[in-house]
Amino acid sequence: MIFVLLIGIGIMILPGGRTGLGALLGPTGGYIVSWPFAAWLIGWFAEKAQQRDKPVILLLLGNLIGGILLVYVVGVAWLSHAAHLTLKQALATGAFPFLPGDLLKAVAAAVIAAGVAKVYPIDRVLGREYDTNETL
Numbered sequence: 001m002i003f004v005l006l007i008g009i010g011i012m013i014l015p016g017g018r019t020g021l022g023a024l025l026g027p028t029g030g031y032i033v034s035w036p037f038a039a040w041l042i043g044w045f046a047e048k049a050q051q052r053d054k055p056v057i058l059l060l061l062g063n064l065i066g067g068i069l070l071v072y073v074v075g076v077a078w079l080s081h082a083a084h085l086t087l088k089q090a091l092a093t094g095a096f097p098f099l100p101g102d103l104l105k106a107v108a109a110a111v112i113a114a115g116v117a118k119v120y121p122i123d124r125v126l127g128r129e130y131d132t133n134e135t136l
Ligand SMILES: O=C(O)CCCC[C@@H]1SC[C@@H]2NC(=O)N[C@@H]21
Pocket: 014, 015, 028, 029, 031, 032, 071, 072, 075, 094, 098, 102
């Protein structure tokens, strides 16, 4: 959310120095606007995952649904509208080329997050009740 707000007020944090409402309403604005919602959804799955024996499955599901499905649906729909492309053209330029890399990153992020959560549980990160007697 902070990232999107910084773009909204004109801070140049996007590639090529693009920023402001022009960037948010431009062809790739749908992806950018979807990111805070994606982050929230991924976090929701991560919270559920910590109560499971095998958190990696839920972490991966969160990355796929929040990080890919949601971002691609909003991003491609807006790209199609803003750049006057057919849905097929928008998918061909704004989804398919990125899908293999994003799928790999979703798997890698889930595996890494599960490993980190094992030694550093999210409750501890958030300063919530943490059982110090628990053995690793
Ligand atoms: O710089 C911008 O204006 C936003 C770029 C958005 C790129 C999208 S996000 C989903 C897909 N995966 C990528 O690696 N790139 C596209």
